Amino acid sequence: xxxxxxxxxxxxxxxxxxxxxxxxxxxxxxxxxxxxxxxxxxxxxxxxxxxxxxxxxxxxxxxxxxxxxxxxxxxxxxxxxxxxxxxxxxxxxxxxxxxxxxxxxxxxxxxxxxxxxxxxxxxxxxxxxxxxxxxxxxxxxxxxxxxxxxxxxxxxxxxxxxxxxxxxxxxxxxxxxxxxxxxxxxxxxxxxxxxxxxxxxxxxxxxxxxxxxxxxxxxxxxxxxxxxxxxxxxxxxxxxxxxxxxxxxxxxxxxxxxxxxxxxxxxxxxxxxxxxxxxxxxxxxxxxxxxxxxxxxxxxxxxxxxxxxxxxxxxxxxxxxxxxxxxxxxxxxxxxxxxxxxxxxxxxxxxxxxxxxxxxxxxxxxxxxxxxxxxxxxxxxxxxxxxxxxxxxxxxxxxx
Numbered sequence: 421x422x423x424x425x426x427x428x429x430x431x432x433x434x435x436x437x438x439x440x441x442x443x444x445x446x447x448x449x450x451x452x453x454x455x456x457x458x459x460x461x462x463x464x465x466x467x468x469x470x471x472x473x474x475x476x477x478x479x480x481x482x483x484x485x486x487x488x489x490x491x492x493x494x495x496x497x498x499x500x501x502x503x504x505x506x507x508x509x510x511x512x513x514x515x516x517x518x519x520x521x522x523x524x525x526x527x528x529x530x531x532x533x534x535x536x537x538x539x540x541x542x543x544x545x546x547x548x549x550x551x552x553x554x555x556x557x558x559x560x561x562x563x564x565x566x567x568x569x570x571x572x573x574x575x576x577x578x579x580x581x582x583x584x585x586x587x588x589x590x591x592x593x594x595x596x597x598x599x600x601x602x603x604x605x606x607x608x609x610x611x612x613x614x615x616x617x618x619x620x621x622x623x624x625x626x627x628x629x630x631x632x633x634x635x636x637x638x639x640x641x642x643x644x645x646x647x648x649x650x651x652x653x654x655x656x657x658x659x660x661x662x663x664x665x666x667x668x669x670x671x672x673x674x675x676x677x678x679x680x681x682x683x684x685x686x687x688x689x690x691x692x693x694x695x696x697x698x699x700x701x702x703x704x705x706x707x708x709x710x711x712x713x714x715x716x717x718x719x720x721x722x723x724x725x726x727x728x729x730x731x732x733x734x735x736x737x738x739x740x741x742x743x744x745x746x747x748x749x750x751x752x753x754x755x756x757x758x759x760x761x762x763x764x765x766x767x768x769x770x771x772x773x774x775x776x777x778x779x780x781x782x783x784x785x786x787x788x789x790x791x792x793x794x795x796x797x798x799x800x801x802x803x804x805x806x807x808x809x810x811x812x813x814x815x816x817x818x819x820x
Contacts, residue, residue, distance in 0.1 A: 431474035492519035634710035
């Protein structure tokens, strides 16, 4: 073994060790497929070259890797392992080596390589067992993207931060928007959109039976790029200018949204804001049995006077899951309003944020309280205290 060791590379080459001339001349046959022989080899490595980084075990008729599992603890610096031209029949044998941080591995000319339907499946299966692998059977692999986590890690719990004065107008616009949307008169939403606004609507497509889908009323306006291949139709379905945007919204089915189910994610707030919301939508009148869910992205910019207006609106509508349906409308929602989406001044935005923070109420309830008291903060606080003490403010008004 000392003759087969390269100290400059910390590499040991045991290729076809059973045919080694020095051993054959002494009538000694080392078969690494035998447990005792493999254990002896690993013991010699552990005691003499524990810093070994490369081990070649090719052409040794190896069928199982049970003994090689000891390499994980006894040869921890091993980076390259050659097991080519052996008799490994199952990829599960490789699980016994998963603790090794290999960057190079050779498995070619083992029966297990023929079990995969194509080369990509083979590469994927091996890389799952050795995520740090850079080279397989002498071929470079694509760079790995991921995290090297030594031990199971628990992510810290999410924390809900209080929105500042700038963000309060985003949430205010959001809640007021759906109050108007559900009122039946969506013409008032013109004030919520920029002159050059864009709107795209997308639904999944039920190929098997589109006529029976609860989304059929949205199909003609759906810009699903997997279904709409024609570039002219794609352009036609993308609504441009706020008049065209609101005209489409007016044609969509009547709705009732569960305000309490909203989940809002403000990705960034600079000169423009991106607002992602997930909630539930249920159609009134004709299709009360059809409960739908949606994801929506608003990209907003500063309005001409103050506040924000929507310049890009991406709406994806789908059928709600059983779990979503069971959670829908469990708490009473505020009565929809047909009044236009309000535009708040900077002082009003700051006052709304302050009042919501101190009262603990949601923005739409804080806004109503301030409006009812003519934006007199002290008067609104006094009325709020009286109503809360008397138990006249419902639980749904407060942040959870």
